[in-house]
């Protein structure tokens with residue numbers, strides 16, 4: 001068994017780890033600290049979904065990706081409209097992260113009633129206010145991630161605020177640390 005210990009000595013694959021229960025793998029992957037974003041889509045009737053699978057792919061060309069579960073309401077909209085936004089949440093926006101991760105949130109025209117937002121300048125997809133950064137993308141590629149789709153977006157517009165702390169997700173919990181550089 002190799003749950004939570006050192007990597008296997010006899011190779012790169014560890015059979016016990018391969019067979020690890022879902023909650024063990026979730027705990028392992030949860031040790032990768034991330035920011036927290038809301039993926040937005042839809043012009044006119046905005047939709048959102050909390051995500052931490054967001055990552056940069058390339059600066060030139062400017063590409064990012066996010067993994068979206070096929071069952072999420074936003075999945076169909078991104079494929080139809082070929083665009084999405086990523087709003088990277090600030091430390092004051094844990095309630096926004098929880099809201100867009102709650103399957104019972106209002107839908108349709110009411111989904112963004114309690115959230116400040118503006119339409120993205122190129123696509124109309126929702127950009128949430130008071131975040132640390134936002135990115136508007138045209139969908140350029142979709143890869144099969146079994147129960148998820150990997151959406152790759154080409155950056156159309158973006159901006160950031162340098163005076164806000166980011167909301168972080170680590171070990172299955174939200175954090176809002178005062179970020180201090182490890183080395184100056």
Ligand SMILES: Cc1cc2nc3c(=O)[nH]c(=O)nc-3n(C[C@H](O)[C@H](O)[C@H](O)COP(=O)(O)O)c2cc1C
Nearest residue numbers: 049050051052053067068069071072073101102103
């Ligand atoms: C911190 C956090 C990160 C998440 N990251 C993702 C993600 O990257 N991709 C995804 O499909 N769902 C992710 N989820 C789950 C969705 O936000 C949640 O299941 C949402 O309700 C799905 O949208 P739906 O209600 O339209 O089905 C995350 C949830 C949390 C709390």
